[in-house]
Amino acid sequence: MSWQIITQSLPIFLKAFELTLWLSAVGIICSIIVGILCSLVQYFKVPVLHQIITAYVELARNTPLLIQLFFLYYAFPVIGLKMSAQVCGIIGLVFLGGAYMAEGFTGGFAGVNSSQIDDGKALGMNNLQLARYVVFPQGFALSMPALTANVIFLIKETSIFSVIAIPELTNTALDLIGMYYRSNEYLLVLVIAYAIILIPVILLLNYLERKVRYGTFGD
Amino acid sequence: MTKEVLRVEHLNKFYGDWQALHDISFTLHQGEVLTLLGPSGSGKSTLIRCLNGLEDFKSGAIYFKGQKVETNSKNWQELRQKIGMVFQSYDLFPNFTVLENILLAPVKVQKRPEEEVKTEALRLLKRVGLEKYVNSYPRELSGGQKQRIAIVRALAMHPEIMLFDEVTASLDPEMVRGVLQIVTDLSQVDHMTMIIVTHEMNFARQIADQVLFLENGKILENTPGEEFFKHPKTNRARGFLTSMDF
Incomplete structure (x- = not known):
């Protein structure tokens, strides 16, 4: 184990670290938005859209991200749709993440007590108002554990971007190992880099989970 | 003759093949209190839930102030603003304070000015003796307090009919009186038209x-109310009253 090798590689890793962070952040935020929209459609069983989204969720959850990325990066250009590797990566991550988030939120929304829905309806609310004031705030709190799991999962899934040549952390480590044959050092840096991203994320999400847990609003 | 507010004609309701309500007809006039009595599973709650569209029904008709109710969801949304309902579950929205719970529907659904509704909310809270909890969250309140606020929340919509579905059935015995007193006041002071499902004979x-x-x-x-308790016509009702009279 050589410290010199590690310190020399740090500037390269720092760039990769920033890229992983950025791709994860964009991917996760978009996944959450897609997930919320899809789950509201599922919750209110909006005709036609409901079936389309069910098909999407099943397709996205039952195919590996690896294959999805291959399609986006290698197969789509054949039909004239050429995108940069990073755009493909984000689209792939959101395609997968949106489906997982949708399932998580759908579960949370389903957990909202039916008596709460009766209350909202009896007060004359339409579906949009029900969603905004009743289903969403309570269901979101209930889906926090699923959200946490999905965020962690998606951050780790960015490592698969290495197959379409995005210079994120895993790809960078593999490249360096290939060039210099110092797997111990580079893998150690790689693991630590992921830990630096994931540990604060987990702590933050656990804190939020406690904060919004059902019934403790307003603390 | 007082004005007719609600009329139900030949209402039939099914859950799958099972018929939950058979040919229900009755009329309710302005200021009247109609009480639905009967054993558990007799369809009281199902019936009261049909009256503001929380349950649909297969055939029959409901008339609100002489107008036949079109049973589509848009129309029910409108009508529910005039037909207030309070449930057994004494649920308030846990993510809002007491005041926010009360203001929500009048301000967001009925688009009334917030200040006006607020003044009214405070007056109603005072009436039920809970004005000091105006900024509390539901979890800080007892079941009876929540149920009283749920009544206030429904009243703030200015309903023309109030539906009460076993509003004291899940409360501590000590809390029951306070809630029933409010319902009684609503009838005697405000002459509110009401339909009440209850087991409090x-x-x-x-x-x-x-x-x-x-x-x-x-x-x-x-x-008629008094008549039912004094001289029930059917043996079944006589038996029911005897069993409740402990």
């Missing part, structure tokens, strides 16, 4: 202008 006897006695989804008796 003394309360029903005091407040009911008219009693519907249901069993297995059928109306066995439709009798």
Whole structure:
């Protein structure tokens, strides 16, 4: 184990670290938005859209991200749709993440007590108002554990971007190992880099989970 | 003759093949209190839920102030603003304070000015003796307090009819009186038109202008209140009253 090798590689890793962070952040935020929209459609069983989204969720959850990325990066250009590797990566991550988030939120929304829905309806609310004031705030709190799991999962899934040549952390480590044959050092840096991203994320999400847990609003 | 507010004609309701309500018909006039009595599973709650569209029904019709109710969701949304309902579950929205719970529907659904509704909310809270909890969250309140606020929340919509579905059934015995007192006041002071499902026989006897006695989804008796308790017509109702009279 050589410290010199590690310190020399740090500037390269720092760039990769920033890229992983950025791709994860964009991917996760978009996944959450897609997930919320899809789950509201599922919750209110909006005709036609409901079936389309069910098909999407099943397709996205039952195919590996690896294959999805291959399609986006290698197969789509054949039909004239050429995108940069990073755009493909984000689209792939959101395609997968949106489906997982949708399932998580759908579960949370389903957990909202039916008596709460009766209350909202009896007060004359339409579906949009029900969603905004009743289903969403309570269901979101209930889906926090699923959200946490999905965020962690998606951050780790960015490592698969290495197959379409995005210079994120895993790809960078593999490249360096290939060039210099110092797997111990580079893998150690790689693991630590992921830990630096994931540990604060987990702590933050656990804190939020406690904060919004059902019934403790307003603390 | 007072004005007719609600009329139900030949209402039939099914859950799958099972018929929950059989040919229900009755009329409710302005200021009247109709009490639905009967054993558990007799269809009282199902019936009261049909009256503001929380349950649909297969055939029959509901008339609100003489107008036949079109049973589509848009129309029910409009109508529910005039037909307030309070449930057994005494649920308030846990993510809002007491005041926010009360303001939500009048301000967001009815688009009334917030200041005006707020003044009214405070007046109503004072009336039920809970004005000091105006900024509390539901979890800080007891079941009875929550139920009183749920009543205030429904009243703030200015309903023309109030539906009460076993509003004291899950409360601590000590909390029951306070809630029933508010309902009684609503009838005696405000002359509110009400439909009440209850198992509190003394309360029903005091407040009911008219009693519907249901069993297995059928109306066995439709009798003026006092008369029902003094001289029930059917053996079933007599047996029911005796069993409740402990």
